[in-house]
Amino acid sequence: MGRTTIQPFFDPKTWTISYVIADAATRQAAVIDPVLDYDFKSGHTDTRSADAVLTHVQAQGMTVQWILETHAHADHLSGARYIQERAGGKIAIGERIREVQATFKKLYNLERSFLPDGSQFDHLFKDGEVFKIGEVEATAILVPGHTPADLAYLVDGAVFVGDTLFMPDVGTARADFPGGDAHALYWSIRRLLDLPADTRVFVCHDYPPKGREVRWETTVAEQRAANIHVRDGTTEDEFVAMRKARDATLEVPMLILPSMQVNVRAGQLPPKDANGVAYLRIPLNMLPKGEQ
Numbered sequence: 001m002g003r004t005t006i007q008p009f010f011d012p013k014t015w016t017i018s019y020v021i022a023d024a025a026t027r028q029a030a031v032i033d034p035v036l037d038y039d040f041k042s043g044h045t046d047t048r049s050a051d052a053v054l055t056h057v058q059a060q061g062m063t064v065q066w067i068l069e070t071h072a073h074a075d076h077l078s079g080a081r082y083i084q085e086r087a088g089g090k091i092a093i094g095e096r097i098r099e100v101q102a103t104f105k106k107l108y109n110l111e112r113s114f115l116p117d118g119s120q121f122d123h124l125f126k127d128g129e130v131f132k133i134g135e136v137e138a139t140a141i142l143v144p145g146h147t148p149a150d151l152a153y154l155v156d157g158a159v160f161v162g163d164t165l166f167m168p169d170v171g172t173a174r175a176d177f178p179g180g181d182a183h184a185l186y187w188s189i190r191r192l193l194d195l196p197a198d199t200r201v202f203v204c205h206d207y208p209p210k211g212r213e214v215r216w217e218t219t220v221a222e223q224r225a226a227n228i229h230v231r232d233g234t235t236e237d238e239f240v241a242m243r244k245a246r247d248a249t250l251e252v253p254m255l256i257l258p259s260m261q262v263n264v265r266a267g268q269l270p271p272k273d274a275n276g277v278a279y280l281r282i283p284l285n286m287l288p289k290g291e292q
């Protein structure tokens, strides 16, 4: 620990926390889960959130080496491509993104030239793959359950857990998206909780209970002692029963349909029509019904 700096960026519209983690010695940096702002009503994208990341990187004299996605997010558009266009870096995600791409290519009936082979990303991580941010070693850990392709990134005594664990008083991520699996999520989380007790845990979202400020950092020890869904002693059966019951009450995320078609493209907007305008597609009557 101590060889890296970590800067969080909170997006209050989607409750997402993006991070910049950098090797303090070389100032090589990884941007984790950057957001491209999207206004559902007007169909406008905006780069406020991603620009805040870029401003930080520039002010600190950092070089963007990696843009790391924990998974294809269903609640915000990825700012990965925008960050890459301005600051460089390789966009990476878990290799099982191919499964997610195949599912959503079918749902959206995407153009034939969209190949569900992960080629839209610069690098696909395997489970346990070791890579470097500057001189600091990092490991990609496959943590399926929320989606089949979720990764956590372990760097310098800190783990960026994506959509697995949330803060202890919020619990865990849902497991009812296409390819989601509450059993798999349980074992993915147990794997994270097997990391050393003092490992710093950085969450991807926070949905604070009334009266508490937004927070994003906790530890493995705190999660094991106090996570309301999966603290030590919670069995797989108990977790799965809780998760299924809870997921049945959750609404479809507001931005799932805009997000997924951009995020399976690594944050690239869809190809433009002949008139020079890019369009998002909304499949009608395909997703499970939300509350009316």
Ligand SMILES: [Fe+2]
Pocket: 071, 072, 073, 074, 075, 146, 163
């Ligand atoms: Fe997610």
